[in-house]
Amino acid sequence: MVHWEATERQTITSFWGKVDLAAQGENSLQRLLYVNPWCCRYFHKFGDLSTISAIRKNSHVRAHGTKVLSALGDCIPHLGDIKGHLAPLSKLHCETLHVDPANFYLLGKIITIVLASHFGAKFTPEVQATFEKLVAVVAAALSSQYH
């Protein structure tokens, strides 16, 4: 079970309250698809993702980015058992979506960068450390039901 310090919990909830799920979700998914183009293979039904302008104009990217970031936000009330909370999503990513779990860590890294860009100087090293821990725990939980 992951141990969270009181300061870490406080940081996560106060920063998450100021995240715009649609804007930062879209931003995160855009960057994932542009910086790591092999990820586009999981989103064939989104249509054109061949260039950064195509990715930016793609409405599926915005919708799905929002969905992914909302799911991350939904983990926050369950910090004491993210692994249990994400078990169904882990099975989905393994058995139906066939996503290589390495990509969860890539997305986590991208989300951290997007948060840094959004919060600027407030994204101190301590805040960075807390969010790197959160995305690592989420990535591990999403990988936990793989077989």
Place this chain on the structure above:
Amino acid sequence: MVLWKPTERQAVTSIWAKIDAEGHGQDTLERLLIVYPWTRRYFDTFGDMSSSEAIHQNPKVRAHGKKVLSAIGECINRMDDIKGYLAPLSILHSDTLHVDPENFHLLGNCLIIAIAASFGEAFTPDVEAAFHKLMAVISAGLSRQYH
């Protein structure tokens, strides 16, 4: 030899022109030492790094951050032969400093986050992609002479 697109060169040099080697260097190195605390073992001569506060006030951290960022700046001036330029530094990190090359990726990550926090929206996905590539090339160059 690494192939750089004109847009990648432009993205890197235009951001780097606005980088403050001392300020961004300190931010980058602080993040490394706080988010990945095991990296402190390489800096025994720096004195007190027992807390974030101590790290933030440590003048050796500031000086070394500037040194590291200046070296990265020199790589940017020689983007077509980063490997050649970094060969002596690679030997130093292997034979004298005994740094695990995995830490070069961590420093690259911290630099990208420091830039994202500082530049906000100007740190677009294509700029981010160029910097991921640059830091990967630099990490590879620094690892190249290890034996």
